Amino acid sequence: xxxxxxxxxxxxxxxxxxxxxxxxxxxxxxxxxxxxxxxxxxxxxxxxxxxxxxxxxxxxxxxxxxxxxxxxxxxxxxxxxxxxxxxxxxxxxxxxxxxxxxxxxxxxxxxxxxxxxxxxxxxxxxxxxxxxxxxxxxxxxxxxxxxxxxxxxxxxxxxxx
Numbered sequence: 001x002x003x004x005x006x007x008x009x010x011x012x013x014x015x016x017x018x019x020x021x022x023x024x025x026x027x028x029x030x031x032x033x034x035x036x037x038x039x040x041x042x043x044x045x046x047x048x049x050x051x052x053x054x055x056x057x058x059x060x061x062x063x064x065x066x067x068x069x070x071x072x073x074x075x076x077x078x079x080x081x082x083x084x085x086x087x088x089x090x091x092x093x094x095x096x097x098x099x100x101x102x103x104x105x106x107x108x109x110x111x112x113x114x115x116x117x118x119x120x121x122x123x124x125x126x127x128x129x130x131x132x133x134x135x136x137x138x139x140x141x142x143x144x145x146x147x148x149x150x151x152x153x154x155x156x157x158x159x160x161x
Contacts, residue, residue, distance in 0.1 A: 006117040018085040018111045022104040032060040034098045039090040045070035051080025079127040
């Protein structure tokens with residue numbers, strides 16, 4: 001039997017979430033090093049679901065509240081070798097390449113501040129992530145006004161000159 005269900009992620013105000021899959025017990029510590037070295041002053045919490053041995057949620061971070069929410073999200077997903085990072089003080093674009101370069105990381109499912117659901121499949125053996133539902137469906141195509149607003153926003157937050 002295969003059961004599939006959406007698991008809604010908790011994302012604190014002002015935070016972004018990154019969810020991915022890795023393969024080794026040292027994932028939490030190595031992702032800590034990635035995050036702390038990526039952006040000065042970044043705040044984050046990491047949780048990693050071990051897939052063998054004691055099958056624990058391993059956790060690291062430099063912000064207790066973000067670490068606690070990352071742990072809760074990981075426990076709700078409950079899929080082996082899945083990691084959850086919650087972060088403030090930077091955008092995912094600032095850390096994604098470094099995360100993907102981490103030797104344990106197999107893939108990144110998402111990086112977002114939007115409402116997020118993780119699609120989880122469950123069998124007798126365990127659980128796995130099938131994908132994510134990130135935000136909402138498109139409501140149309142941007143017009144000239146929308147293009148100008150997008151370009152102004154990117155300049156306002158410092159990503160374009």
